[in-house]
Amino acid sequence: MGLAGASIWEPRHFRILTQDVGFAFQGVSVDHIHGCCSSSGALRARRDAVIEVGSGRNQLRPELRLILSLGPVPSREQVVGALTTALPQWRTNPKLATATLAALARQKLADVSLKVLEVMLANNVAVNVFHCNSVISACEKTGQWQPALNLLRGMHENKVLPDVISFNAAISACEKGCQWQMALSLLTQIQCSRLDPSEVSYSAAISACSKGAQWQHAISLLSIMPAMRVTPNEISCNAAITAGEKGFQWHLALHLLSEMPKVRMAPNQISYSACISAGEKAGRWQLAQHLLRMMPDHRLQPDEICYNAAISASQSGGQWQVSMQLLTSMPKMSVMPNRVSFNAAISACEVQSKWQLALSLLMAMPTIKILPDDISFGAAVSACEKAGQWKMALALLGRKSAAARPSALARKRGSGKCHCSF
DSSP: OOGGGSGGGOHHHHHHHHHHTTOOOOOOOOOOOSOTTOSHHHHHHTTTTEEEETTTEEEEOHHHHHHHHTOSSOOHHHHHHHTTTHHHHHHHOHHHHHHHHHHHHHTTOHHHHHHHHHHHHHTTOOOOHHHHHHHHHHHHHTTOHHHHHHHHHHTGGGTOOOOHHHHHHHHHHHHHTTOHHHHHHHHHHHHHTTOOOOHHHHHHHHHHHHHTTOHHHHHHHHHHTGGGTOOOOHHHHHHHHHHHHHTTOHHHHHHHHHHGGGGTOOOOHHHHHHHHHHHHHTTOHHHHHHHHHHHHHTTOOOOHHHHHHHHHHHHHTTOHHHHHHHHHHTGGGTOOOOHHHHHHHHHHHHHTTOHHHHHHHHHHGGGGTOOOOHHHHHHHHHHHHHTTOHHHHHHHHHHHHHHSOOOHHHHHHHTSSOOOOO
8 A cells, every 4th residue: 555545644544643632733844854955966066076186086176175274264255265266167167166065065164155155156156056055055064044044045136946955955954953933934935936845845844843842743744745745754754753752742653653664664763762762751661661672573773872761761660670671781782881871770770779789880880981970970979868878978979079070960969868977
């Protein structure tokens, strides 16, 4: 059965689902994009300014080398100087400019890209959609949504028609800048411009809604994609699952996860980690454990994010034994615990006043080259305090202060019942 015929994408199905969770169904979409400028034109630009020069080896073109030498925030005059020789060549061969701008975008040099575009316009170098898309992409990669929007709006003034790639990059810039309303507005503008939104357009918009805690909009966007002749993919589904997780809608996240195989989509690590985190936020540690155990059955290797979420879920549920089992099983699964893993396990011990185990974990961290932080010490101090081990709590605070001044959290946790004198 095709995606359009699957029950998960039917507005009727989502209307019932959304009524169950208490909001009125309204349609509107997005996901994080890793290549919003990977159109045919942008792909051509991906040859960057690394072009074979005489010697037969790949080398940076002179103008790009000069521009990069100026640093991340050059003056306009410096950019003009660096491009003096290149500008005449760019007038006759616009692809050279595209290559340079694409290279700057990959280096996340948005300010430099904007200045290069300004210099091109001021020196009668014809600017095309590929040039603008590269600069918008540079802004997107650095989360500079305002310059991205300004450039998108200014394209018409320079007689350059934006394409769907232009809008996708701008939507992604808004997503990174947590501007979900603007992302939705741009999605609407794509259609008003007689362009067809792509799965990238919707994925970026859903992701923006996710970051803005607008899970209702995210789900609505996902549901209308087939009606817009856009096939949902793993990226859009994962963005919607993440929106459910961030919106404390664990049942919705789990529903989307279970529906993915029905529409021939294979859940991946991102899908499962988001659902495990949703279970953790809802205090459903059994669900988190179940999902973690399911992953190998689907040929997925849990990563540290999955384990950390599951450990935190066990900690929230007061299951310190489960937290310890998960922590100790990580190396066996070729996953190395990190500071977050240890902190979650120490916090689980703190909740149950398992002060000796908390201290053991704290002392073990440096042996695998993980330095305890304020959260590590704070949880261990609190575990000692809850168990009445106030001398040990003070000793820990002293040890911490020898390296760095303890945080307010650690001092507060360690001051609870220390009323006795030596």
